[in-house]
Structure formats: structure tokens, C-alpha cells
Amino acid sequence: xxxxxxxxxxxxxxxxxxxxxxxxxxxxxxxxxxxxxxxxxxxxxxxxxxxxxxxxxxxxxxxxxxxxxxxxxxxxxxxxxxxxxxxxxxxxxxxxxxxxxxxxxxxxxxxxxxxxxxxxxxxxxxxxxxxxxxxxxxxxxxxxxxxxxxxxxxxxxxxxxxxxxxxxxxxxxxxxxxxxxxxxxxxxxxxxxxxxxxxxxxxxxxxxxxxxxxxxxxxxxxxxxxxxxx
Amino acid sequence: xxxxxxxxxxxxxxxxxxxxxxxxxxxxxxxxxxxxxxxxxxxxxxxxxxxxxxxxxxxxxxxxxxxxxxxxxxxxxxxxxxxxxxxxxxxxxxxxxxxxxxxxxxxxxxxxxxxxxxxxxxxxxxxxxxxxxxxxxxxxxxxxxxxxxxxxxxxxxxxxxxxxxxxxxxxxxxxxxxxxxxxxxxxxxxxxxxxxxxxxxxxxxxxxxxxxxxxxxxxxxxxxxxxxxx
DNA sequence: ATTCTCTCAATACGATGTATCGCAGCAGAA
DNA sequence: TTCTGCTGCGATACATCGTATTGAGAGAAT
Numbered sequence: 001x002x003x004x005x006x007x008x009x010x011x012x013x014x015x016x017x018x019x020x021x022x023x024x025x026x027x028x029x030x031x032x033x034x035x036x037x038x039x040x041x042x043x044x045x046x047x048x049x050x051x052x053x054x055x056x057x058x059x060x061x062x063x064x065x066x067x068x069x070x071x072x073x074x075x076x077x078x079x080x081x082x083x084x085x086x087x088x089x090x091x092x093x094x095x096x097x098x099x100x101x102x103x104x105x106x107x108x109x110x111x112x113x114x115x116x117x118x119x120x121x122x123x124x125x126x127x128x129x130x131x132x133x134x135x136x137x138x139x140x141x142x143x144x145x146x147x148x149x150x151x152x153x154x155x156x157x158x159x160x161x162x163x164x165x166x167x168x169x170x171x172x173x174x175x176x177x178x179x180x181x182x183x184x185x186x187x188x189x190x191x192x193x194x195x196x197x198x199x200x201x202x203x204x205x206x207x208x209x210x211x212x213x214x215x216x217x218x219x220x221x222x223x224x225x226x227x228x229x230x
Numbered sequence: 231x232x233x234x235x236x237x238x239x240x241x242x243x244x245x246x247x248x249x250x251x252x253x254x255x256x257x258x259x260x261x262x263x264x265x266x267x268x269x270x271x272x273x274x275x276x277x278x279x280x281x282x283x284x285x286x287x288x289x290x291x292x293x294x295x296x297x298x299x300x301x302x303x304x305x306x307x308x309x310x311x312x313x314x315x316x317x318x319x320x321x322x323x324x325x326x327x328x329x330x331x332x333x334x335x336x337x338x339x340x341x342x343x344x345x346x347x348x349x350x351x352x353x354x355x356x357x358x359x360x361x362x363x364x365x366x367x368x369x370x371x372x373x374x375x376x377x378x379x380x381x382x383x384x385x386x387x388x389x390x391x392x393x394x395x396x397x398x399x400x401x402x403x404x405x406x407x408x409x410x411x412x413x414x415x416x417x418x419x420x421x422x423x424x425x426x427x428x429x430x431x432x433x434x435x436x437x438x439x440x441x442x443x444x445x446x447x448x449x450x451x452x453x454x455x456x457x458x459x460x
Numbered sequence: 461a462t463t464c465t466c467t468c469a470a471t472a473c474g475a476t477g478t479a480t481c482g483c484a485g486c487a488g489a490a
Numbered sequence: 491t492t493c494t495g496c497t498g499c500g501a502t503a504c505a506t507c508g509t510a511t512t513g514a515g516a517g518a519a520t
Contacts, residue, residue, distance in 0.1 A: 152378030213375035220450035
């Protein structure tokens with residue numbers, strides 16, 4: 001057989017490591033949301049059969065965990081924060097921005113304990129920033145509380161964003177004018193306070209709302225830190 | 231044909247309304263979690279074929295929305311709260327207890343805007359309790375902030391609970407002793423603050439942690455209410 | 461050279477959400 | 491009374507999913 005007839009060397013498929021798998025999954029999720037991610041499609045992106053993946057992950061849930069930890073690498077601040085407030089504040093902001101870049105993160109945030117190396121690293125620098133200013137227990141409570149806040153706030157923000165996108169209406173228009181169901185409900189008169197809020201409340205954009213709430217919570221933490229009795 | 235031969239009157243299947251569908255779905259979810267809920271299984275509980283359901287809901291997501299709203303009926307307090315702090319506090323507690331009764335609620339909480347009648351009713355009494363003590367905008371910010379906190383906190387609590395259950399270990403034992411991955415990571419010395427926290431921190435049960443964070447956030451709200459400049 | 465083992469991926473399976481389609485039963489007209 | 495049309499419901503069908511099983515093929519060992 002001449003050289004020209006020699007078949008491709010079996011196209012030895014790219015060695016395929018965890019990193020590439022996770023990257024492919026994240027790309028898919030960025031494009032089509034979490035349920036755009038199927039093991040088959042991830043594998044297809046890597047020119048592999050679905051079962052190839054099971055050498056590197058043992059379940060789809062594990063893949064999600066790896067994706068989350070990969071995003072925690074984006075969240076981890078590059079420089080050490082100045083004080084505790086900056087540490088918690090930038091953690092909140094960086095998480096929010098990561099979720100805006102990867103909306104699927106909102107679906108996963110808080111759904112399972114995050115124990116990947118990057119998540120742990122984030123926890124480490126955050127706790128370290130609080131260490132000097134509070135006892136361990138207070139520090140953990142502070143991290144938990146602030147974390148709970150921004151987790152919940154981010155989820156709501158993404159949820160609203162999707163709802164607006166799905167109806168093609170801004171939150172303002174949607175609430176005020178045509179969100180048909182809500183309008184009808186408010187018109188029943190059974191929800192006067194809600195109706196007034198929707199009608200008279202000033203529209204604040206999501207970022208400002210996030211910021212306000214965050215400041216409040218950080219103020220609360222500050223109060224407990226200066227008077228470390230609680 | 232004699233009476234005895236007459237076939238069953240075709241066992242006219244029970245008329246099947248939304249309420250019964252949602253109840254069946256909730257029962258399934260309570261037993262087997264959210265992915266124990268399939269339209270086929272829900273229908274089977276009601277002696278119906280899967281497609282019967284599509285007369286009452288048009289998508290599985292709608293069923294989830296209905297389930298959530300049904301739980302909001304449990305969350306809605308029966309008596310009008312005394313003051314704003316009680317309103318927000320009991321809302322948080324009742325939501326948490328609902329999530330402990332229906333763990334799947336944690337997966338859905340904050341995932342989509344809750345616009346069902348019961349959710350609106352909850353929003354109504356909450357806002358109403360704040361109306362007298364703050365302007366609309368401050369009131370909404372307060373509800374959002376506290377809501378974000380307890381949403382996130384509940385999700386984390388349920389997530390931890392499941393993790394403990396899955397490993398068969400209490401959080402204490404799991405962190406301290408055998409959570410193999412975490413222990414190994416902490417042993418690397420790359421996470422001194424975390425390691426110290428796990429090692430020296432006092433164990434607080436989930437309820438106490440929830441309570442503490444909630445108090446902090448409510449204190450923060452109180453501070454903004456008395457000095458309504460912000 | 462031959463056999464054996466072990467790895468890896470193709471095939472197979474049961475389950476899912478939902479579109480489609482066909483039939484049963486009834487209302488009305490001849 | 492019989493025929494015809496219609497309507498609404500549910501059985502069947504389909505594409506897709508996560509993952510178990512299995513079979514083939516490469517490399518090692520005798």
C-alpha cells in the first residue's frame with residue numbers, strides 16, 4: 001500500500017481532559033442555558049461519544065459542580081482585599097458579574113455546597129479578611145449572612161431578567177402596562193399595598209437595588225463587628 | 231343483556247381539576263424530590279394518561295409554578311402581624327418551615343418570579359405591614375433585602391442537609407473527621423483561615439445560624455427605617 | 461505467534477416532556 | 491330512527507436524555 005492510501009492514523013481523538021470537558025460544558029451553558037447542556041452535546045463538541053466523559057466525571061451533577069468551581073476561579077479576586085468590607089463587597093459584586101456572564105450560575109448558586117478548590121480559595125481569602133477584625137464564629141456568621149443575601153439577590157435578579165426577556169417587555173412596562181396576569185390581579189383590589197407599590201414606586205434598576213441591599217447588610221455586619229457581643 | 235353483564239359505566243375517571251393535579255405533584259415531590267415528579271407519574275396517581283394533564287397545565291414548568299404557589303398558601307400567616315419586624319420575621323420563619331416540610335421548595339425558591347395568587351397575598355400583607363412605617367421605595371427595598379437573605383439562607387441550609395444525608399454524616403463529623411475531600415484540601419495548608427474555622431469554630435445548628443443572620447438583617451432594616459434618608 | 465487481559469466507546473435501555481392523530485360519543489338533521 | 495358531522499380526550503409516537511452493559515480491539519505476556 002502506498003503512502004497515499006494509508007488511512008488517517010485513526011484520528012487519535014484529542015486526549016480529552018477534565019478541563020476541556022468543563023470548558024465545553026460552560027460554552028454550551030452560556031449559549032443555551034443549563035438544559036442546553038447534555039452529556040451527548042458536550043461530548044460531541046469534543047468529537048467523542050457520550051460515554052467518553054464517564055472516565056472523567058461519574059455523573060452529570062459532578063459536571064455541574066466542576067462548572068461552578070470553574071466560575072469561582074473568575075470570582076476569586078486577584079489582589080488581596082484591603083479590609084473586611086471590601087472583601088465581602090467585592091465578593092458579592094464579582095459573584096454577581098459572574099452570574100451575569102454565566103446566567104446558568106444563578107440556577108446552581110446555593111444549590112449544593114461548593115467545595116471545589118476555587119470555591120475554597122474564595123472562602124479562604126474572605127475569611128482571612130475577617131479574621132483580624134472578629135472572632136472565628138462571628139466571621140463565619142458574617143460570611144454566611146452576606147453570602148445568603150447576595151445568593152438570593154442574584155437569583156432573583158436573573159429570574160426577573162429572564163421573565164422580562166421571555167415577555168419581551170421591560171420590568172417597568174411589564175408590571176405597569178401589559179403583564180396581563182399581574183395587572184388583572186392588582187385590578188381586583190385584593191392587593192392594595194402591592195398595587196400602590198407597583199403604581200407609585202420608583203423604578204430602580206437591578207444593580208442599584210443589589211447595591212442598596214448589600215450596603216444594608218454590610219452595615220449590619222459592621223454593627224456586629226464593632227460590638228462583638230452578639 | 232342482563233344487568234350483571236353490563237360493563238362498568240366506563241369508570242368515568244374523576245373529573246380531575248388543577249387542585250388535584252397540584253396536590254398529587256406535591257405529594258410526589260415530598261416523597262422523591264423534584265425529579266421524582268414526572269408528568270407521567272402525576273397522571274398515574276390520578277388514574278389518567280399523561281396527556282390528560284395538558285388540559286390544565288401547558289408545560290411542566292407551569293406545574294412547578296402552581297406547586298410553589300400552593301406552598302405560599304402555607305406560608306401566608308393567618309393573623310395580621312403586629313409590626314413590620316414581626317411581619318418580615320415570621321415571613322422568613324414560615325418560609326423556612328415550609329421548605330423543611332417540602333425540601334424541593336428550596337430548588338424552586340427564587341428561581342422564577344412568584345406571581346401566583348397566594349404569593350401575591352403574602353407580598354401584600356408583608357408590604358402592608360411596612361407601609362405605615364416607611365415610604366414605598368424603602369419598604370420594597372426592605373422586603374427585597376430580607377427576602378434575598380432568607381431565600382439564600384434556606385437554600386444553603388437544605389443543600390447542607392442533603393449533603394449530610396447523602397454521606398450519612400452530621401456536618402460536624404463530616405467536616406471534622408471524614409469528609410475526605412475537604413479534609414485533604416485543608417491538610418494542604420493552602421487554606422489556613424478555613425482550616426482554623428473548621429477546627430476551632432463552634433458548631434451552631436442551622437436554625438440558630440438562620441436566626442442570627444435574620445436578626446442582623448432585620449437590625450439593618452430597622453436602622454434604615456428610623457433614619458429614612460438612605 | 462498466540463492467548464489473555466484490560467480499556468474504551470458503541471450500542472442498548474428505560475424514562476422523560478410533549479406533538480400528533482384517531483376514535484368514541486353526542487348533537488342535530490333528514 | 492338513522493346518518494353525519496364535530497368535538498374533545500387520550501393513546502400512540504417521537505426525539506432526547508442519563509447511564510448500564512457489552513463487545514471489540516490494542517497491548518502485554520507467555
